[in-house]
Amino acid sequence: MLTQQQINFYHEHGYLRIPQLFTPEETQELSDEMDRLVEDWAFTSPGWSGPWRQAYMDPKTEKKSKLTAMHDLHLYSVAWMRAATNARLAEALSDLLGKNVELHHTTMHIKPPQTGHPFPMHQDNPFYGHQDGRFIDVLVHLDDTCHENGEIRFLDGSHKNGHLEHITQTEDGPCTPHLPTDQYHLEDTVPVPATAGDVVLFCIDTVHGSYINQTKKPRRLVRMGYRDPQNRQEYGQSLGRPGLMISGYRERKEGDELLPNR
Numbered sequence: 001m002l003t004q005q006q007i008n009f010y011h012e013h014g015y016l017r018i019p020q021l022f023t024p025e026e027t028q029e030l031s032d033e034m035d036r037l038v039e040d041w042a043f044t045s046p047g048w049s050g051p052w053r054q055a056y057m058d059p060k061t062e063k064k065s066k067l068t069a070m071h072d073l074h075l076y077s078v079a080w081m082r083a084a085t086n087a088r089l090a091e092a093l094s095d096l097l098g099k100n101v102e103l104h105h106t107t108m109h110i111k112p113p114q115t116g117h118p119f120p121m122h123q124d125n126p127f128y129g130h131q132d133g134r135f136i137d138v139l140v141h142l143d144d145t146c147h148e149n150g151e152i153r154f155l156d157g158s159h160k161n162g163h164l165e166h167i168t169q170t171e172d173g174p175c176t177p178h179l180p181t182d183q184y185h186l187e188d189t190v191p192v193p194a195t196a197g198d199v200v201l202f203c204i205d206t207v208h209g210s211y212i213n214q215t216k217k218p219r220r221l222v223r224m225g226y227r228d229p230q231n232r233q234e235y236g237q238s239l240g241r242p243g244l245m246i247s248g249y250r251e252r253k254e255g256d257e258l259l260p261n262r
Contacts, residue, residue, distance in 0.1 A: 001091035013190075014159035014206035019086055022140070027197040028224045030090060032110070033079040033141045035222055040072040050167065050175035052120035056186075057212065058175060065212065067117035068110035070078050071237070073222060080106060080258055084224050086099045089199065090246040096201070097134055100248030104128065104135070104225040105238050111150055116213030118150060121184035123158075125204045125223075126166045128175035130234035133159060134228040135204035142220040147211065149219040153189035154198055155207035161203055179207065186211060 002010075002018075022030065034144040047067030057065060073080040075141055082091075084103055093101045111117055124137055145151035166177035169175070184207050202208060204225075214217045229250050233239055242259040 001096040006239045013156050015154045015202035017192055017200045021199045022197045029079050042068050044068045048176035049118040050178055052181050055119045055181040060116055063118050064115040066112050070108045075107045085246050093226050094247045100229055101226050101247055102229040103243040104227050106224045108211050109221045111213035113216050118212040119210045120178040121207055121209040122178045123205050125163050125255040129234045130231050132231055133203050133205045134231040136201050136226050137199040138224045140222045141196055141198045144195045146193050149213045149215045150210040151191050151193045153212055154193050156190050158207040159205040168227045203232040
């Protein structure tokens with residue numbers, strides 16, 4: 001699926017855009033299903049907490065900023081189940097992770113119009129911690145992205161530093177994991193704009209973030225997480241829950257038991 005140049009680019013930079021992995025027809029179906037899921041199941045909230053909000057937004061914008069989200073779209077929609085197990089995507093992931101690839105989760109991230117939630121600089125490992133970097137997040141784009149609506153941005157090559165310590169506690173209590181705003185800056189990142197139907201892949205250790213959505217339309221993404229099944233999870237989202245094998249075989253290590261069936 002991937003050229004050697006693409007494989008090398010991912011391992012060097014920590015991210016990769018694959019244009020039009022989903023066909024226009026597939027993208028339209030996923031878009032329609034997304035709208036239905038938002039109406040029936042998703043929730044809108046102020047989004048991530050923490051002192052980073054004051055560093056990224058003025059007080060007026062910070063009060064208005066929202067995020068629409070839900071987990072595990074593939075458990076609600078067959079269209080999203082097909083997307084999560086897409087054969088072309090599975091082949092691309094096996095080019096990067098190895099022959100055995102397991103689906104870990106799917107998560108909706110929608111930035112509402114005008115004040116749609118920015119994201120501070122962070123890695124994804126603090127949210128679903130794994131032993132090592134053999135985990136790839138895939139952003140499925142349902143809308144074209146650009147600076148104005150908050151395209152994904154990466155700190156080039158930052159995955160090579162492994163798991164980093166994040167801020168998770170403030171004087172007021174726990175907060176959403178993020179990196180110190182005085183050390184990690186969005187202006188130092190590489191923007192990766194994409195079009196509807198594209199996917200952007202990145203390592204769980206690649207530092208990333210995004211600006212606020214300033215446009216009059218929502219910016220809709222779905223994050224789908226995949227791992228080598230031998231890269232065991234240690235804490236966080238979906239801990240202990242087996243995922244679907246989308247490529248290869250779940251090899252047994254000494255001490256492994258059959259997966260729980262309830």
